[in-house]
Amino acid sequence: MHTSRRLIYGDEEALALEGMRRQAQDLVEDWEFVFLADGGQVLEQLAADGCDVLIASASLPGVAPEALFREARRRQPDGLRILMTSPSTQDRVLPCVGLLHQAFPRTSDPNQVLAMVANALRIGAGMTRFPEVKTAITTLERLPSVPKVYQELRAALEGEHATWREVGAIIQRDMGMTAKVLNLINSAFFGLQRRVESPQEAVHFLGMDVVQALVLAHGLFDQTGTLGTRRIRLEDVWEHSLRVARGARALAAMEGLSRHRASDAFMGGLLHDVGILVLAKAFPESYDRVVESCGTWQISLVEAEREAFGLSHAEVGAYLLGLWGIQGGVLEAVSLHHTPGSFRRSGFDPVLAVHIADEFSRSASQHPVWEGTTLDQPALEALGLVDCIPGWKKVLQAPGW
Numbered sequence: 362m363h364t365s366r367r368l369i370y371g372d373e374e375a376l377a378l379e380g381m382r383r384q385a386q387d388l389v390e391d392w393e394f395v396f397l398a399d400g401g402q403v404l405e406q407l408a409a410d411g412c413d414v415l416i417a418s419a420s421l422p423g424v425a426p427e428a429l430f431r432e433a434r435r436r437q438p439d440g441l442r443i444l445m446t447s448p449s450t451q452d453r454v455l456p457c458v459g460l461l462h463q464a465f466p467r468t469s470d471p472n473q474v475l476a477m478v479a480n481a482l483r484i485g486a487g488m489t490r491f492p493e494v495k496t497a498i499t500t501l502e503r504l505p506s507v508p509k510v511y512q513e514l515r516a517a518l519e520g521e522h523a524t525w526r527e528v529g530a531i532i533q534r535d536m537g538m539t540a541k542v543l544n545l546i547n548s549a550f551f552g553l554q555r556r557v558e559s560p561q562e563a564v565h566f567l568g569m570d571v572v573q574a575l576v577l578a579h580g581l582f583d584q585t586g587t588l589g590t591r592r593i594r595l596e597d598v599w600e601h602s603l604r605v606a607r608g609a610r611a612l613a614a615m616e617g618l619s620r621h622r623a624s625d626a627f628m629g630g631l632l633h634d635v636g637i638l639v640l641a642k643a644f645p646e647s648y649d650r651v652v653e654s655c656g657t658w659q660i661s662l663v664e665a666e667r668e669a670f671g672l673s674h675a676e677v678g679a680y681l682l683g684l685w686g687i688q689g690g691v692l693e694a695v696s697l698h699h700t701p702g703s704f705r706r707s708g709f710d711p712v713l714a715v716h717i718a719d720e721f722s723r724s725a726s727q728h729p730v731w732e733g734t735t736l737d738q739p740a741l742e743a744l745g746l747v748d749c750i751p752g753w754k755k756v757l758q759a760p761g762w
Contacts, residue, residue, distance in 0.1 A: 367393045367410065368478075371403040371417040371429075372445065377467065381416070384471040400424030404432060411437040414478055418467065419450035419457075426453050430460040439492070439499040441481055443474065455571075455579050459502030462684050464548045484683045491671050497643035498681050504537030504638050507599045508586035514538070518573045525569055529561030536602050536631050537638065538582050542567075543628075544685035545581075556689065558624045588638065589645035592652035597728040598637050604727075606630030608718030608757045609694075609711070615756060616709040622690060626714040629694025632682065633715050636674030636695075639681055640666065652730055661733035663699055675699050702740030709746065721757040 370381050378396045385394050395412070397403050400423030406412070415433045419426050430442050444464045446454050454464060462481065465474050488495040514531045517523035532538045539560050546563040547556055557563050564572055575581040588595050609630035613623035641648040651665045658665075663673040679696035694715040697703060701716045720736045741747050 365391045365393050366414075367395065367412045368414040368416070369395045369397065369403060369406055369412040371397045371400060371415075371421045373398050373418060373421055377418070377445075381471045381474075384475055400429055403429060407432055407436050412440055413437065413482075414441045414443070416443045416445065416474065416478075419444055419446045419453045427456045427460065430457055434460060434500060438496045439485075441478060441499075443478070445469070445474075455574055458545060458575065458579060458581060461548075462499075463686055481684055484680060487676075488680060494640070494643075494670055494672065494677060495680075498639060498677065498684065501639060501643075501681065503541055503581065503583040504635065505583045505585055505588060505595055505642060506535050506537045507595060508584065510535040510538070510599075511582060511584045511586070514576065514582075518569075518576055523569075525564040526561055528569065528572060529559065529564040532560035532564065533631070534603065535582075536599065536635055539628070540632055540635055540682065540685065540687070541581060543687050544682075545575075547686045547688075558621070558628060558691075588641040588648075590641045590649050590652070591645075592649040593637075593641065593728060593730060595638070597730075598634055600724075601727055601731055602631050602634055604722040604724065605633060605715060605718045608722035609714040611756055612709075612714040612717060612753060613711065615753070616714070618709070618711070618714070622711055625690030625694060626711040628691045629698070629711050629715045630718055632678065632687075632691065633695050633698045633719065634674060634678065635681065636676070636678030637662075639677050640670065640674060644670075655730050655733055659733075661735070662730050664733075673699070699734070700737065702737045702743070706740065706744060708744060713740075713744075713746075717753055718757060721754050723758075 368385065370378065370385070372378050378398065382394070382396050395406055397406065400421045403417060403421070404424060412433065415430070417426060417429055421429070426444060430444070433440060433442055442461050444454060444457055444461050445467050446464050447467045463477055485495065510531060514528065517528055517531060532542055542560050542563045543557065546566055557566060586595060606627050609626040610623055613626040618626065647669055651662070651669050654660065654665045654668070655662055663675070666673040675696055675698060679692055682692050682695055690711045694711045697712050698715045698719055701712045706713065716737060720734055723731065738747070741750070
């Protein structure tokens with residue numbers, strides 16, 4: 362097995378191979394680069410030595426891209442997998458969606474592709490001390506979806522009258538579906554000039570026909586509806602996340618944030634606990650013990666997770682979403698929703714909106730695992746916002762919320 366990091370680039374066009382060859386040498390000094398023009402040759406290299414990064418053209422001869430990336434994931438589960446596409450190869454792209462981390466148009470500047478590689482590796486560097494968790498994240502094809510929301514989406518797509526707004530609104534009610542559709546639309550493959558921030562926008566840009574194909578034919582979303590745990594259910598996480606998302610959006614409006622930042626607050630709230638889904642799905646028995654220890658030892662969920670895994674759902678969720686191409690305010694809100702004071706803030710922002718909503722957007726029926734969270738009082742004091750707490754609490758704990 363290779364000792365230095367290894368990147369395999371497969372493309373049938375000599376010009377593309379040469380362009381990537383020139384740029385790749387500047388990535389990192391101790392990398393080994395392998396450039397191949399046939400899918401069979403790529404499979405041979407994967408069998409012989411594996412790779413840390415596989416970049417391959419969707420039209421590479423000799424083997425279908427789905428088989429290629431499936432083998433790459435089997436050989437090196439924590440490796441990075443990127444597909445280069447063109448409009449004529451879309452039918453070969455859709456079956457690969459769950460196997461990829463990113464997709465780029467064939468016309469992309471090699472520097473753009475390699476910059477994404479470097480960024481993903483930088484984000485993942487902090488996960489090297491937790492190899493089992495890292496592998497669970499990098500091999501994750503999709504997050505579990507709440508059954509009743511999935512069935513509602515399927516019925517809408519199988520009908521004749523659903524609009525992109527209606528379909529997007531259904532997806533937005535499920536954190537797993539939302540994360541995956543934002544991952545897909547924000548892939549460079551679609552070549553959009555700005556980041557898409559909501560499932561409604563994503564469905565609009567993808568088109569109803571593509572969404573139907575992805576959901577009904579290619580299983581974009583996980584419809585099993587279970588985490589495999591006994592102590593906490595998918596529905597528990599879903600209900601809490603929806604309440605936090607709505608609460609964060611209300612606070613953003615209350616504090617006069619722009620529409621863009623209010624959207625980040627809502628999406629950050631919806632996805633803030635996505636790391637719980639990853640950990641619970643990958644390690645159900647261990648996560649049951651985490652939940653049990655919260656009650657037994659009267660410690661917070663974050664403390665219990667760090668005791669069991671070495672890191673918390675906040676870091677896990679941020680790593681997954683970063684790998685999936687979700688950036689900006691949403692990623693920051695997920696990463697820092699328990700520790701907003703760990704980075705200097707200039708005022709009220711989406712991170713604080715999610716943090717405060719996570720503390721006060723509670724219901725009598727919610728799972729007790731969220732009762733151990735605490736407000737970052739020093740962060741609020743540093744910003745002169747402590748006097749705002751009663752008003753925020755009143756809004757978020759009002760009847761009917």
